[in-house]
Amino acid sequence: MATFEYRVSGAAGKTSKGEVVANSRAEAYRILRARGLQPSEVVEMALPADKKKSSSLFAQLSKIGHSTRISQLSTKDLLFFTEELSDLLEAGLQLETALKIIGSRTEDSPIKLVANRLRQSVRDGVSFSKALRECGNAFDPLYCNMVAAGETAGALPKILRSQCAHLTLISNLRARVTSALVYPSIVFIAAIVLMFVFLTVLVPQLTVLLEKSGSKLPFLTQILVAVSMFLKNWWWAVIAGIGATFLLAKGAVSTPRGRAWWHRKILDLPVAGTVLRSKFYAELLQTLSTLTANGVTLLQGLHLLLGATGNVFLRGLLSQAAALVAEGASLSSALRKVTFFPPVLCDILAVGEQTGDIIKSLERAAVRYDKELTTRIAYLTTLIQPAIILIVALFVGVIAYSMIAGILTSVQTMSPQR
Numbered sequence: 001m002a003t004f005e006y007r008v009s010g011a012a013g014k015t016s017k018g019e020v021v022a023n024s025r026a027e028a029y030r031i032l033r034a035r036g037l038q039p040s041e042v043v044e045m046a047l048p049a050d051k052k053k054s055s056s057l058f059a060q061l062s063k064i065g066h067s068t069r070i071s072q073l074s075t076k077d078l079l080f081f082t083e084e085l086s087d088l089l090e091a092g093l094q095l096e097t098a099l100k101i102i103g104s105r106t107e108d109s110p111i112k113l114v115a116n117r118l119r120q121s122v123r124d125g126v127s128f129s130k131a132l133r134e135c136g137n138a139f140d141p142l143y144c145n146m147v148a149a150g151e152t153a154g155a156l157p158k159i160l161r162s163q164c165a166h167l168t169l170i171s172n173l174r175a176r177v178t179s180a181l182v183y184p185s186i187v188f189i190a191a192i193v194l195m196f197v198f199l200t201v202l203v204p205q206l207t208v209l210l211e212k213s214g215s216k217l218p219f220l221t222q223i224l225v226a227v228s229m230f231l232k233n234w235w236w237a238v239i240a241g242i243g244a245t246f247l248l249a250k251g252a253v254s255t256p257r258g259r260a261w262w263h264r265k266i267l268d269l270p271v272a273g274t275v276l277r278s279k280f281y282a283e284l285l286q287t288l289s290t291l292t293a294n295g296v297t298l299l300q301g302l303h304l305l306l307g308a309t310g311n312v313f314l315r316g317l318l319s320q321a322a323a324l325v326a327e328g329a330s331l332s333s334a335l336r337k338v339t340f341f342p343p344v345l346c347d348i349l350a351v352g353e354q355t356g357d358i359i360k361s362l363e364r365a366a367v368r369y370d371k372e373l374t375t376r377i378a379y380l381t382t383l384i385q386p387a388i389i390l391i392v393a394l395f396v397g398v399i400a401y402s403m404i405a406g407i408l409t410s411v412q413t414m415s416p417q418r
Contacts (some may be wrong), residue, residue, distance in 0.1 A: 347366055
């Protein structure tokens with residue numbers, strides 16, 4: 001990046017000067033013309049020796065940002081960036097100044113690179129939401145569309161604060177689920193290794209002894225022996241089959257029809273499906289209440305949410321509801337006709353529409369489903385650990401019982417008859 005000094009001739013031959021930052025002289029001309037100026041001269045300014053190093057670093061960062069797609073930020077980095085930016089904007093700073101402060105930190109981090117990239121785009125006249133999208137995978141579509149909604153409503157700091165709450169919720173959820181899965185995962189992996197050793201090493205040796213007894217083995221022991229022999233001879237086919245199944249399933253889900261089918265089915269999963277539904281209701285209501293409170297119409301809000309909804313099936317439902325609202329239907333009646341939304345939710349919205357206070361109704365419904373989401377998450381994390389341990393214990397117990405039953409039968413057969 002370089003700084004260019006320009007001269008603009010005004011009325012009565014009066015000349016004014018100014019500075020603009022750009023990658024080249026041609027880009028500087030384009031930026032000035034986009035601002036409605038017709039410069040008569042654009043000259044690159046020489047930098048002092050002590051500033052050349054920092055300018056070179058900024059040029060490197062900007063060049064990297066423009067020429068490559070930045071990898072997606074971690075949840076921790078994204079939360080930190082969003083919190084700091086919302087704090088600076090709420091303190092009264094302009095967006096470009098806030099990004100400059102975030103990008104001027106001394107330590108090297110993805111946040112610094114992203115902030116400088118965004119700052120340059122904003123200085124070039126690009127909207128903040130578009131600048132976020134141009135960062136490649138650094139920000140997901142939901143984040144970008146929420147920022148676009150905040151720009152439309154003139155409530156960018158509030159939307160960013162809402163995003164902080166959402167990212168904190170997701171981070172806490174992942175941390176709780178991870179902590180709940182650590183011990184069961186260790187037990188599960190150890191059980192798989194143990195069962196593999198049993199079935200490929202111990203059971204074949206035991207089978208030789210059992211065959212010498214000549215006795216008829218129990219049914220479960222026969223199944224265990226058959227599975228053991230199959231794995232011993234065809235373990236490579238099992239691994240290949242699992243890999244092929246995974247690739248086929250991944251390919252099927254990557255198609256539009258397969259993705260829609262899968263996104264519908266995951267909402268019907270026991271326990272996890274109810275969590276996903278509650279999460280969708282809470283986010284939908286919270287976002288709509290924030291947007292309508294800042295002057296965005298319900299129809300505009302629904303259209304903004306379309307791009308922010310990752311689930312294809314739910315996006316289709318919102319599209320149907322938006323079409324009904326565009327035809328003049330109320331939000332509550334549109335959601336009833338879609339037939340996916342709970343009657344209680346529709347009733348709360350209907351009351352707000354009748355009293356003329358739909359914003360309060362959206363807020364009340366959002367609080368209700370946020371509490372429901374918290375309860376279901378707690379139930380899910382509580383259920384995961386004992387469920388995995390119970391499944392592992394069941395498999396290990398069946399194998400142990402089959403082995404012991406076979407041994408006892410053989411011992412009884414080989415014992416001397418009186």
